[in-house]
Amino acid sequence: MRILILGGDGYLGWPTAMSFAAQGHDVCVVDNYLRRNIARETSSEALFDNPNLVDRAALFEATHGKRIRVEIADCNDYRSLERIVRDTGPEAVVHYAEQPSAPYSMRGFDEARRTLDNNLGATFNTVWALLQHAPECHLIKLGTMGEYGTPNIDIEEGWLDVEHNGRRQKFLYPRQAGSLYHTTKVLDTDLLWFYVRTHGLRVTDLMQGPVYGIDTAETRGDQRLMPNFHYDDIFGTVVNRFLVQAVAGIPLTVYGKGGQTRGYLNLKDTLQCVALAAAHPVKRGELRILNQFTEQFTVNQLAARVQAAGARIGIDVAVKNIENPRKEAEDHYYNAKHQALLDLGLEPHLMTEEVLVEMMQHVIRHKAAIDPRKVLPRVRWNG
Numbered sequence: 103m104r105i106l107i108l109g110g111d112g113y114l115g116w117p118t119a120m121s122f123a124a125q126g127h128d129v130c131v132v133d134n135y136l137r138r139n140i141a142r143e144t145s146s147e148a149l150f151d152n153p154n155l156v157d158r159a160a161l162f163e164a165t166h167g168k169r170i171r172v173e174i175a176d177c178n179d180y181r182s183l184e185r186i187v188r189d190t191g192p193e194a195v196v197h198y199a200e201q202p203s204a205p206y207s208m209r210g211f212d213e214a215r216r217t218l219d220n221n222l223g224a225t226f227n228t229v230w231a232l233l234q235h236a237p238e239c240h241l242i243k244l245g246t247m248g249e250y251g252t253p254n255i256d257i258e259e260g261w262l263d264v265e266h267n268g269r270r271q272k273f274l275y276p277r278q279a280g281s282l283y284h285t286t287k288v289l290d291t292d293l294l295w296f297y298v299r300t301h302g303l304r305v306t307d308l309m310q311g312p313v314y315g316i317d318t319a320e321t322r323g324d325q326r327l328m329p330n331f332h333y334d335d336i337f338g339t340v341v342n343r344f345l346v347q348a349v350a351g352i353p354l355t356v357y358g359k360g361g362q363t364r365g366y367l368n369l370k371d372t373l374q375c376v377a378l379a380a381a382h383p384v385k386r387g388e389l390r391i392l393n394q395f396t397e398q399f400t401v402n403q404l405a406a407r408v409q410a411a412g413a414r415i416g417i418d419v420a421v422k423n424i425e426n427p428r429k430e431a432e433d434h435y436y437n438a439k440h441q442a443l444l445d446l447g448l449e450p451h452l453m454t455e456e457v458l459v460e461m462m463q464h465v466i467r468h469k470a471a472i473d474p475r476k477v478l479p480r481v482r483w484n485g
């Protein structure tokens with residue numbers, strides 16, 4: 103398959119590109135290094151350096167014998183994106199080209215504006231480039247479980263049957279996101295649903311939970327092929343952060359009461375899910391929404407797991423409940439369906455103690471590079 107990956111330099115984009123290329127697909131990645139630039143601007147650099155996209159692709163070709171085409175371009179520049187879509191004629195586009203940090207989006211006006219413009223602009227341009235140059239292409243878009251928020255009823259996979267005054271209709275499941283970043287994903291979904299209904303676009307929107315992990319089948323332990331691993335408060339997701347904190351001897355930063363429940367998944371399962379979506383495209387005029395996670399935990403449960411994994415290798419891990427910088431429910435009902443990807447064949451890699459220990463051992467090799475100033479939250483939701 104000819105696959106175009108937008109945001110191909112990211113934590114998910116680069117491993118996805120390697121995975122598809124290793125399976126023999128014809129892969130082109132597009133990125134403008136927005137995340138690398140924001141990381142520099144906010145002193146939120148990853149734990150270890152990652153070669154730039156051109157060098158990563160050259161290294162991957164040298165080690166795996168497969169070519170990944172690289173385009174350094176901004177998906178918000180329609181003419182560039184249009185040219186790339188025309189040149190590559192993709193059968194699937196995987197769209198990760200968004201500013202992915204909730205804290206960054208809540209930092210102030212400039213960051214909020216940049217998040218809104220970048221995320222909506224990239225989605226809008228992608229839709230138009232496909233409508234004009236590859237109308238049969240299947241768009242696989244990365245959404246987020248955070249679109250749903252934490253409602254007091256079960257979370258369905260994208261849609262809800264509503265009965266009102268004796269009549270019924272299926273609607274997009276109600277969404278109420280907890281950050282501007284998450285809200286841009288809600289708006290993306292609405293935009294996509296509009297173009298699916300009116301122009302017959304083919305879309306799979308993946309509602310993904312927080313991801314953890316550092317290694318995939320294609321990295322083969324070669325750090326230069328590993329994804330950017332963040333532990334800072336801006337780009338680091340909670341599990342990755344907790345593992346670094348454990349290694350650095352910093353008490354795990356549980357925000358507030360720690361009863362916040364989310365659906366988590368291993369990076370290896372992100373790759374599986376995207377591959378399954380690509381292998382099972384939807385029809386024209388269909389928006390498929392899949393909830394992409396494998397296990398639900400509270401933050402307190404995650405902290406306890408990291409503590410247990412630390413104990414296994416002789417690290418005494420402390421936990422500290424600190425004031426929550428975010429505005430979110432800390433003690434709530436959460437029951438999200440996640441059956442559709444299992445039905446397509448997903449075989450989950452669960453968060454076992456071995457998995458956490460292995461990640462911690464990798465982090466230990468970089469212990470000297472951990473900068474404690476990046477760990478505590480620097481952004482508050484209410485300014």
Ligand code: USQ
Pocket residue numbers: 202203204205245246247248249284310311312313337338339340341343355356357358360362363364365401428430
């Ligand atoms: N949390 C802590 N302590 C920390 C960091 C986080 O208690 O040190 C809590 C947060 O308050 C939140 C939960 O852990 O309740 C998850 O936080 P996170 O930073 O791992 O995840 P989030 O900000 O929601 O964003 C991440 C990715 C984002 C993706 C999202 C999926 O950065 O791109 O969309 O996970 S989801 O959370 O399902 O919306």
